[in-house]
Amino acid sequence: MKKSALSQLGRRTEAPPISWLMQLTLDHPNLISLAAGFTDNESLPVVETRESLNEILASPGSGRAALQYGSTAGDPHLRRLTADRLWKLDSMEGTDFNSSADAFPRRAGDVRGALRRHGVAARGNYSPERMLITSGSQQLLYMLSECLCELGDIVLVEDPTYFVFLGIAQSHGFSCRGIRLAADGIDVSHLEQTLESLRRRGELNRVKMLYLVSYSQNPTGITTSFVKKAAALATLKRFELAAGHPIYLLEDAAYRELRFAGNDEASALAAEGADERVIYTGTYSKPFATGVRVGFGILPKPLLKVVLRVKANHDFGTSNLLQQLLCRALASCRYETHLSQLQRRYARKAATMTRAMREHFPAEVLWQEPRGGLYIWARCPGPVKSGVKSKLFQRALKHDVLYVPGELCYADDPTRRKPNHEMRISFGGATESDIRTGIARLGATLREL
Amino acid sequence: MKKSALSQLGRRTEAPPISWLMQLTLDHPNLISLAAGFTDNESLPVVETRESLNEILASPGSGRAALQYGSTAGDPHLRRLTADRLWKLDSMEGTDFNSSADAFPRRAGDVRGALRRHGVAARGNYSPERMLITSGSQQLLYMLSECLCELGDIVLVEDPTYFVFLGIAQSHGFSCRGIRLAADGIDVSHLEQTLESLRRRGELNRVKMLYLVSYSQNPTGITTSFVKKAAALATLKRFELAAGHPIYLLEDAAYRELRFAGNDEASALAAEGADERVIYTGTYSKPFATGVRVGFGILPKPLLKVVLRVKANHDFGTSNLLQQLLCRALASCRYETHLSQLQRRYARKAATMTRAMREHFPAEVLWQEPRGGLYIWARCPGPVKSGVKSKLFQRALKHDVLYVPGELCYADDPTRRKPNHEMRISFGGATESDIRTGIARLGATLREL
Numbered sequence: 001m002k003k004s005a006l007s008q009l010g011r012r013t014e015a016p017p018i019s020w021l022m023q024l025t026l027d028h029p030n031l032i033s034l035a036a037g038f039t040d041n042e043s044l045p046v047v048e049t050r051e052s053l054n055e056i057l058a059s060p061g062s063g064r065a066a067l068q069y070g071s072t073a074g075d076p077h078l079r080r081l082t083a084d085r086l087w088k089l090d091s092m093e094g095t096d097f098n099s100s101a102d103a104f105p106r107r108a109g110d111v112r113g114a115l116r117r118h119g120v121a122a123r124g125n126y127s128p129e130r131m132l133i134t135s136g137s138q139q140l141l142y143m144l145s146e147c148l149c150e151l152g153d154i155v156l157v158e159d160p161t162y163f164v165f166l167g168i169a170q171s172h173g174f175s176c177r178g179i180r181l182a183a184d185g186i187d188v189s190h191l192e193q194t195l196e197s198l199r200r201r202g203e204l205n206r207v208k209m210l211y212l213v214s215y216s217q218n219p220t221g222i223t224t225s226f227v228k229k230a231a232a233l234a235t236l237k238r239f240e241l242a243a244g245h246p247i248y249l250l251e252d253a254a255y256r257e258l259r260f261a262g263n264d265e266a267s268a269l270a271a272e273g274a275d276e277r278v279i280y281t282g283t284y285s286k287p288f289a290t291g292v293r294v295g296f297g298i299l300p301k302p303l304l305k306v307v308l309r310v311k312a313n314h315d316f317g318t319s320n321l322l323q324q325l326l327c328r329a330l331a332s333c334r335y336e337t338h339l340s341q342l343q344r345r346y347a348r349k350a351a352t353m354t355r356a357m358r359e360h361f362p363a364e365v366l367w368q369e370p371r372g373g374l375y376i377w378a379r380c381p382g383p384v385k386s387g388v389k390s391k392l393f394q395r396a397l398k399h400d401v402l403y404v405p406g407e408l409c410y411a412d413d414p415t416r417r418k419p420n421h422e423m424r425i426s427f428g429g430a431t432e433s434d435i436r437t438g439i440a441r442l443g444a445t446l447r448e449l
Numbered sequence: 450m451k452k453s454a455l456s457q458l459g460r461r462t463e464a465p466p467i468s469w470l471m472q473l474t475l476d477h478p479n480l481i482s483l484a485a486g487f488t489d490n491e492s493l494p495v496v497e498t499r500e501s502l503n504e505i506l507a508s509p510g511s512g513r514a515a516l517q518y519g520s521t522a523g524d525p526h527l528r529r530l531t532a533d534r535l536w537k538l539d540s541m542e543g544t545d546f547n548s549s550a551d552a553f554p555r556r557a558g559d560v561r562g563a564l565r566r567h568g569v570a571a572r573g574n575y576s577p578e579r580m581l582i583t584s585g586s587q588q589l590l591y592m593l594s595e596c597l598c599e600l601g602d603i604v605l606v607e608d609p610t611y612f613v614f615l616g617i618a619q620s621h622g623f624s625c626r627g628i629r630l631a632a633d634g635i636d637v638s639h640l641e642q643t644l645e646s647l648r649r650r651g652e653l654n655r656v657k658m659l660y661l662v663s664y665s666q667n668p669t670g671i672t673t674s675f676v677k678k679a680a681a682l683a684t685l686k687r688f689e690l691a692a693g694h695p696i697y698l699l700e701d702a703a704y705r706e707l708r709f710a711g712n713d714e715a716s717a718l719a720a721e722g723a724d725e726r727v728i729y730t731g732t733y734s735k736p737f738a739t740g741v742r743v744g745f746g747i748l749p750k751p752l753l754k755v756v757l758r759v760k761a762n763h764d765f766g767t768s769n770l771l772q773q774l775l776c777r778a779l780a781s782c783r784y785e786t787h788l789s790q791l792q793r794r795y796a797r798k799a800a801t802m803t804r805a806m807r808e809h810f811p812a813e814v815l816w817q818e819p820r821g822g823l824y825i826w827a828r829c830p831g832p833v834k835s836g837v838k839s840k841l842f843q844r845a846l847k848h849d850v851l852y853v854p855g856e857l858c859y860a861d862d863p864t865r866r867k868p869n870h871e872m873r874i875s876f877g878g879a880t881e882s883d884i885r886t887g888i889a890r891l892g893a894t895l896r897e898l
Binding site for chain 1: 452453454455456457458459462463464465467468471487488490491493494495496498499502503506507509512513514515516517518519520521584585587588591595596597598599602613616617620657658693694695696697738739740741742751755758759761762763764765766767768769770771773
């Protein structure tokens with residue numbers, strides 16, 4: 001029997017790049033991986049987790065509650081704590097870090113202004129009733145793709161973007177179009193041009209959302225200003241009549257709390273019209289522990305209803321024990337304490353990496369000082385390609401160092417050639433000593449070419 | 450704007466019955482719910498969980514490992530422990546419980562014979578390499594539906610079956626056909642007739658699998674004999690040439706470990722040809738703790754590859770902390786100790802329920818003595834309907850008692866009228882006192898009609 005029983009989705013879904021990147025790691029035992037999106041191992045909150053779990057499991061009452069099924073939407077207490085946290089983040093003035101890298105203009109004034117303009121209305125956007133808890137924010141990206149995107153549909157993404165999202169698109173058979181990135185987020189006029197050209201070609205009815213990884217973006221590290229988010233939202237709105245349906249702004253704030261320099265920006269939830277069009281996703285996996293897979297989302301009510309139905313079919317609710325653990329960590333301030341330590345730790349690891357890059361990388365390789373997240377995005381000079389089949393990638397492997405080829409982070413967008421001379425390198429998982437050695441090896445490889 | 454941006458799936462997916470059943474519970478504060486599939490609250494393993502987690506989180510080494518990302522397939526140690534457990538269950542002689550309800554013939558001889566016939570070959574079916582860990586077995590049911598079933602496809606199910614699976618089918622737009630159930634599992638000749646009639650109508654190419662909840666089935670409590678599983682597998686095989694592709698047997702063993710009377714039956718993994726066609730799913734949620742959502746599956750290798758790609762898009766792996774918790778509980782024998790207590794407890798709760806049913810139910814209501822699982826399936830006499838709109842259901846609500854109407858557990862199968870005079874009642878979640886009161890109320894309602 002030659003034919004398989006697979007569905008179209010089953011046939012179509014390709015292996016994620018992460019599988020063969022991991023296989024390379026296994027095949028090269030001395031390899032230093034600057035590719036993995038793992039978080040820092042030494043600072044994982046072992047003590048905080050133990051204390052929190054012991055409190056929960058000390059009494060039969062709270063212990064049993066944590067070990068029983070919860071609701072599909074998630075624990076009400078965790079939703080309230082999370083919603084309140086978000087509201088505070090969006091309504092307070094951006095914190096000022098003592099960072100020499102602080103070169104961008106501050107947006108705190110804009111944010112305050114925007115919030116003032118929307119006043120009480122904005123508070124309602126942060127209601128626990130608009131929120132659901134998920135198994136990492138990844139699960140929400142998946143369910144939203146299922147609920148909104150059909151085979152042949154179009155999602156607008158940053159160019160480059162989070163490559164696992166591109167994998168979801170590939171699996172579901174919708175396509176992604178890249179919107180150019182500037183230092184403060186997407187180029188809003190390019191967004192407008194793209195929408196306009198889709199309108200002219202009669203494809204606007206296929207456009208379902210704009211996906212932005214808005215804080216310390218994976219892979220570039222760029223943070224989108226609030227002003228740009230608000231402008232993007234307004235731009236989408238102008239094309240809705242021609243599209244014939246809502247076009248959502250999906251804001252993925254996975255790296256928001258991993259900022260260690262510069263100011264915070266308010267989320268798109270603070271913008272005008274956000275209640276009906278903005279989907280905000282966040283996660284506790286990266287700021288707390290990646291082994292604890294708890295994410296969350298705030299959604300327009302009609303969309304939330306549909307996603308909850310799908311979530312009921314997926315798993316009827318994220319593990320209650322993990323949710324209670326986060327409730328306890330948040331309520332006891334262990335979370336906050338851990339987070340400040342983590343931010344300082346990543347700041348140090350990032351500094352270790354940039355110091356090594358200044359020492360070992362040729363001056364022709366361009367990159368920005370990171371202000372948060374886990375990644376540095378480095379651009380090789382024109383002739384030097386960085387793709388999987390490139391000399392650079394293969395020689396780096398021989399030198400026992402691995403990066404994520406930039407091409408993996410670009411959508412298959414027919415309107416431009418896919419760039420192929422960038423690298424995503426991570427200071428998240430590797431030790432400081434491995435960061436120094438890995439960058440030295442990568443620098444040596446670069447200088448060879 | 451009238452049109453929504455939803456995909457076909459987003460538009461199609463209906464609210465799960467569980468949502469309005471839960472809403473009813475909230476609307477009737479004095480309601481005793483015999484509907485919920487919750488597990489026994491008092492016996493949840495609070496101490497075992499605390500001890501296991503403290504061991505894991507006592508040292509930075511094991512603590513950090515549990516708090517970091519794992520692999521998409523799941524922790525290798527947990528996969529090995531689980532695979533070994535399954536192999537032992539399938540290869541040992543059925544345990545003899547002292548149960549007065551033991552009226553079915555024992556199958557242990559058949560199982561041993563079957564295993565002997567396949568010898569070494571069968572051992573390979575229980576390889577950790579064929580296994581993945583999921584967020585509850587529900588997630589695997591979902592991913593398999595995605596990977597195998599297209600809009601318009603057909604899955605054969607027990608008549609009645611697990612209603613959340615029917616929800617997944619509804620959402621994905623594939624249909625289910627019911628195969629009649631006997632006391633020892635599906636009627637294999639009805640399976641054959643159904644396949645034959647689908648072949649004649651040219652619909653066999655849409656048939657992707659047979660889904661069996663094979664141990665203490667939800668909702669009927671029926672356990673499928675190994676002989677029937679092997680016969681069903683052989684029957685499916687005979688129709689594959691006409692179908693043009695493999696037809697899988699999906700065995701859902703969610704309630705296998707919750708058996709408290711009668712003998713175990715070997716799984717379909719022990720049958721001939723299982724390595725290429727049997728998908729086995731199990732879970733630690735129900736036997737250990739529903740707040741800890743860890744399930745597992747054993748799959749034919751080519752299918753496993755595809756499901757792992759999809760799992761990478763869903764969540765790139767189930768929470769490592771929960772997996773380590775189960776490893777520790779299994780390796781320390783806390784799991785086994787807890788399980789025996791749990792089985793005794795459910796035996797007692799089931800006895801409490803059947804005693805009350807004998808006292809309060811009219812003799813015309815038919816039901817079987819449960820031997821495991823969480824449910825009793827009761828059939829009302831011909832004229833008494835049990836559906837959502839029935840007098841029985843509405844009057845039961847007035848008497849403050851809730852059951853799951855049997856009709857929810859039947860597929861929309863055009864070849865027969867949907868039965869509408871059965872009830873699923875659970876002894877899992879309610880206290881013994883509530884079981885007695887709930888059954889008395891339900892009995893009073895039944896006698897009124």
